[in-house]
Amino acid sequence: MNTTFLKACRGEKTDHTPIWIMRQAGRYLPDYHKVRSQMTFLELCKNPEKAAEVTLQPVDILGVDAAILFSDILVTLEAMGMDLDFKEKQGPVLAHPIRSQAELDQLIIPDPIEKLGYVMDTISLLRTELADKVPLIGFCGAPFTLSTYMIEGGSSKNFFNTKKMMYTDPGLYHNLMAKLTASTISYLQAQAEAGAQALQVFDSWAGSLAPNDFAEFALPYVQEIIAALKPAGIPLIYFANNCAGLLDLTKTSGADVLGLDWRVDIPTAIENFGPDIAIQGNLDPISLLLPEDKLEKRIASILERGRGAKGHIFNLGHGIVPETPPEKAKFVVETVHRLSKGK
Amino acid sequence: MNTTFLKACRGEKTDHTPIWIMRQAGRYLPDYHKVRSQMTFLELCKNPEKAAEVTLQPVDILGVDAAILFSDILVTLEAMGMDLDFKEKQGPVLAHPIRSQAELDQLIIPDPIEKLGYVMDTISLLRTELADKVPLIGFCGAPFTLSTYMIEGGSSKNFFNTKKMMYTDPGLYHNLMAKLTASTISYLQAQAEAGAQALQVFDSWAGSLAPNDFAEFALPYVQEIIAALKPAGIPLIYFANNCAGLLDLTKTSGADVLGLDWRVDIPTAIENFGPDIAIQGNLDPISLLLPEDKLEKRIASILERGRGAKGHIFNLGHGIVPETPPEKAKFVVETVHRLSKGK
Numbered sequence: 038m039n040t041t042f043l044k045a046c047r048g049e050k051t052d053h054t055p056i057w058i059m060r061q062a063g064r065y066l067p068d069y070h071k072v073r074s075q076m077t078f079l080e081l082c083k084n085p086e087k088a089a090e091v092t093l094q095p096v097d098i099l100g101v102d103a104a105i106l107f108s109d110i111l112v113t114l115e116a117m118g119m120d121l122d123f124k125e126k127q128g129p130v131l132a133h134p135i136r137s138q139a140e141l142d143q144l145i146i147p148d149p150i151e152k153l154g155y156v157m158d159t160i161s162l163l164r165t166e167l168a169d170k171v172p173l174i175g176f177c178g179a180p181f182t183l184s185t186y187m188i189e190g191g192s193s194k195n196f197f198n199t200k201k202m203m204y205t206d207p208g209l210y211h212n213l214m215a216k217l218t219a220s221t222i223s224y225l226q227a228q229a230e231a232g233a234q235a236l237q238v239f240d241s242w243a244g245s246l247a248p249n250d251f252a253e254f255a256l257p258y259v260q261e262i263i264a265a266l267k268p269a270g271i272p273l274i275y276f277a278n279n280c281a282g283l284l285d286l287t288k289t290s291g292a293d294v295l296g297l298d299w300r301v302d303i304p305t306a307i308e309n310f311g312p313d314i315a316i317q318g319n320l321d322p323i324s325l326l327l328p329e330d331k332l333e334k335r336i337a338s339i340l341e342r343g344r345g346a347k348g349h350i351f352n353l354g355h356g357i358v359p360e361t362p363p364e365k366a367k368f369v370v371e372t373v374h375r376l377s378k379g380k
Numbered sequence: 381m382n383t384t385f386l387k388a389c390r391g392e393k394t395d396h397t398p399i400w401i402m403r404q405a406g407r408y409l410p411d412y413h414k415v416r417s418q419m420t421f422l423e424l425c426k427n428p429e430k431a432a433e434v435t436l437q438p439v440d441i442l443g444v445d446a447a448i449l450f451s452d453i454l455v456t457l458e459a460m461g462m463d464l465d466f467k468e469k470q471g472p473v474l475a476h477p478i479r480s481q482a483e484l485d486q487l488i489i490p491d492p493i494e495k496l497g498y499v500m501d502t503i504s505l506l507r508t509e510l511a512d513k514v515p516l517i518g519f520c521g522a523p524f525t526l527s528t529y530m531i532e533g534g535s536s537k538n539f540f541n542t543k544k545m546m547y548t549d550p551g552l553y554h555n556l557m558a559k560l561t562a563s564t565i566s567y568l569q570a571q572a573e574a575g576a577q578a579l580q581v582f583d584s585w586a587g588s589l590a591p592n593d594f595a596e597f598a599l600p601y602v603q604e605i606i607a608a609l610k611p612a613g614i615p616l617i618y619f620a621n622n623c624a625g626l627l628d629l630t631k632t633s634g635a636d637v638l639g640l641d642w643r644v645d646i647p648t649a650i651e652n653f654g655p656d657i658a659i660q661g662n663l664d665p666i667s668l669l670l671p672e673d674k675l676e677k678r679i680a681s682i683l684e685r686g687r688g689a690k691g692h693i694f695n696l697g698h699g700i701v702p703e704t705p706p707e708k709a710k711f712v713v714e715t716v717h718r719l720s721k722g723k
Contacts, residue, residue, distance in 0.1 A: 195701065196666075197666060200669070204669045205670070247643055248643070249681075279587075279622070282645060283624075285645075299590045300589070301625055302591050302625060302628075305625075321543070321590045323544065323547070335592075338592075
């Protein structure tokens, strides 16, 4: 098996810099559209064979060093008892947002096998199908990010209702976060048991919080999740998006690897994180539109700036956008491998 | 006149920390709704008497230390020849986005008196009406932020088309920025001549750029504007929103004051900026929902952390949100004054 990704997570020497791409299985790939056209997004998440099929596509097409489970962070909320729907153009909709203790009390901490068994089935299938290819990453949403969907009922511009609860009813907010955290821990434990070889916690909206709020309301729950998963003995990655102002805090998450969005200066992050944390990132997804010569220069610069880190997993600074030509994604993978070989 | 704001911009000693609030004239005030209900948003911008009336409302109601012209950063684009409309719930719409040199060539560098005379009329009126009350701030959008509206045709989630032009046709993008910059310089010069006593450049979307892109495509144009306005001899403020990862760069803008959004740690910014730059900010707008005792603690903390700066103008870290109770805005102003008095 190509273990470059796992080695880099642990800070071991590798013969090239490993790369995978956030949302690497998805809308920019014609092969994905072919599968997706037969069913809704949520049906695809719940169909282990098809979810495994689209998970494998970028491994074969792009040659990435890791596969990441095809799923969505919001399936956890459905498992907890919320109505989840993905509407074309509008994105996720949770019809009955949670804004009171009574509403929160109606949600359960789900048994992951019972409520999210399709995810574990996908993981098992993938481990068989991946065999000796590349490691499989499992994932979840961080409690703060999940809380925004839970409270807003979908996407949000300024997270008004989430912060309103945080500020005006911190007890309720902490109860909600505790429930999300408990659900997340058992979900990730089940993923590890099913065969996930690394786990990433996505905190897509962490960067909407002032540092003091992040420290009080978000970070402790991430720390709790990371600590609970340590005994699984697999690399744990925490990706807080838009985190340039939170580096002092994210470095205390306990994760083996910290993801960096494209707005973060890598040497600043490395200096801040010290010698015990590997990094992942951080090419601006839209820079995949650059002509190849300029794109190669950016890749070279990120590789160069990442050399001081304990370990560096190349990635984009956020999910790949649907408008990306697949051949450009392939070019990025090849270029990262070529430029980092033997360095 | 209460010159506390102007003194703080210049780093002179003040007997209290001055405060104004981004979007202080606006939707959270019933008094504003009363005026706004009689006309569209754009009609209000173009009606000097009514625009002056709503500009003055927060000065009287809240007791802020500065007035800021009621207008919108996008009126510049209309003056350049674009169709501008503000749709309820959807926000600004520019029906014909600019994506080619031919389209760009159709836009003019407007004579501000001819095309934006209503703004200068509002400023003149306000200077008379404000008399010995507080100074008047004029403003504009920064070229990068204006370019996103120009190219996307409205608001955007990831600025795909803007970055696409930047990356695939940098020559065209630089031409577009040069035209925006020339338009902005003459617009601000006209505002200063009409009587604006300080000028703020709003770069609302600066934080969507990786540091190297900000340095190459956005910052030089801000520097050009600031340099061109220096001879006006009034304080110049540059507010780059979501700038925690850009502090090394924004400090070279040439501005007297740098605005900080709520995600920036103030002492980090002060350390980075050094002794020659005053700061403005940075309370999270949604924290105005906090109960008074907790809100006061946050205000005290920001005042405390701002003390090391050359000067500190208290403000929110972004515009006040429509859901804010006006009495909370008033409480913030009173608390900033009370806690900073004599310190």
